[in-house]
Amino acid sequence: MAQLTPVLTANWGDDKPWTLEGYTASGGYAALRQSLGMDAGDLVSMVKASGLRGRGGAGFPTGMKWGFLPAPDGGPRYLVVNADESEPGTCKDIPLMLANPHVLVEGVAITSYAIGCHHAFIYVRGEVVHVYRRLLKAVADAYAAGHLGKNIHGSGFDLDVTVHAGAGAYICGEETALLDSLEGRRGQPRLKPPFPAVAGLYARPTVVNNVESIASVPAIVTGGADWFTSMGTEKSAGHGIFSLSGHVTRPGQYEAPLGITLRELLEMAGGVREGHELKFWTPGGSSTPIFTAEHLDVPLDYESVGAAGSMLGTRALQIFDETTSVVRAVARWTDFYAHESCGKCTPCREGTYWLKQVLHRLEAGDGEEGDIDTLLDVCDNILGRAFCALGDGATSPITSAIKYFREEFEAGMHTPASELFPPNRSALFDYTPRRTGAAAGVVPA
């Protein structure tokens, strides 16, 4: 039977774990001192050997990303932490930074030393002001303790860290859009190549890593690569935070080895809410194709989820029971993608607009003959035709939902989703349904 392996979450229940004192009391910043005594190249090799892969969704090997930086040319190189957590369903980095910001700061210091960076940035979304306060204070306290700044702990290594607040734009979670945003521009993705490793922030070599990836580094330094690979699977090593939400008895954060299954996690979480059964779920946020009850035993690692037709993504397990209209769910995700499309690429900008129109009429029971084919056709014209993964992500919920629940989309030609699946039955509180309007789940276009 699978077990949980709290590492990043281990101190969240302590007294004031976000303070420098709290973090240091639980062994914090020992890994930084250890790292500063090591050769930078050995640190990169260690993280490569650990098999740590990006925890922000794409799963690219972290150490390899660091290794892609060109040889030092005397100019600056940057580390940028992607703390713009906003993929629907994803809710791991925000609680991590609220409870334990210093593990991220320590990871930033170690990583910067490993890659030869002297100015690192943490780009946190602007819609979480208390998380931003805790990060600002953690960085200030780390400076005061000599963990950041000039000649850190007598090593001769200098590092400045700037915590930067975004201003509300999902697209800035895409690494090149994030870099444009950090340069003071509209957050729009860049055409790759060149990749950020070659021409990133200010066109200089840059590593962009997710919060959880960087926060995993201190324990890898302390425990060693073998410690990390003792958890997880061969190609998906280590621990990761799995976020359960929705129609589940005990929603929350479960830190476990990669490769655990939803069946195992649900058992720990007390199952789907009482009296109900699983209908569909996302393995890694709304941009990953949905799964159903037939996927309960798919190991949640990069390879197995991919082989089953979806993506591990951010391990954002949004659970929906049989009361939920899949058409309503997909229509709302599509509203989101249409709202958040940055407008740079025509297939995404125009395609999400039309997907939204068609899905709204299906949700209202006013669908027209051929609407399902239109949806699939538009998706086909977006997929792979935009600069970044937002366009692709917009198609995932639609194509996967039609694959598993086509009959519900067909029902949208004659019956409103709110009749087939009264929204009050899905809500987590009791209320008397309204006759029309927003409570029926219809957003004005």
Add this chain to the structure above:
Amino acid sequence: MSGFTADVRTRLDDDAAQIVARYPEARSALLPLLHLVQSEEGFISRNGIEFCAQTLGLSTADVSAVATFYSQYKRRPNGEYTVGVCTNTLCAIMGGDEIFATLAERLGVGHDETTPDGTITLERIECNAACDYAPVMMINWEFFDNQTPESASDVVDRLLAGEKVGPSRGANDVASFKQVSRVLAGFDDGRADEGVAAGAPSLVGLEIAKEHGWKAPSLDGSDDAAATTPEPGGTPGDQAEPDTGEEQSSADRQPTTPQDTDPTTKTSADKTSAETKDDAAGASGEGTKES
């Protein structure tokens, strides 16, 4: 000149100098500068745009293009409190739609509209990374977790009555829109130590691990803390712990490839395949968005 009075301008210039100093290139200061001017006027005014443009040597068109891209920058005077109800899929289905409808009815305003007294701007917001606390409401970007129509109405009523309200996770009470905008410009208001570390859902996995005596493998390699799996019906922690590599120890994983038994074989072949796979995924656009 920007339209600010001389003393306001002097104060903003001082703040702006501190912001610009945080970055290797000045233009990076634009987002925090926009938060700063919003903290002065409660929205991004023409004055604010001119100030940012003059500070950074940009055109007002450049600044406007950026200001209009991001949803937190307001083009009209905002209420003292932004009440945001998450109506992205998960929160909407868990009850967010009903909460929004209740508040819209109570306040007599719709999305991105402000009550006549200037107290509350109501918004539908997108996923705010608190799905395990659904349905979620944000007030000036502080978390109000596990809401119902009644709890949300109660909070809103208190705001209308001029009372302070406290979030589930955040500062002791919610600061004003202008004050929060100043924090987002990077000026610490000294409130980081207020509030909790985590709510119950953030801790649920940790609690379950403690109940069962589960831990990650120990970092010093001794593995004396290696977790045991209780037999069905057994009491957690009442069994002898296995040694490393023994059955049910943390290292109990069946070898599936040569690399599992001989680490030295974990070489370029592995990396190349992973790299190719990821490149292929990137090229066909199958990577998910970093979030």
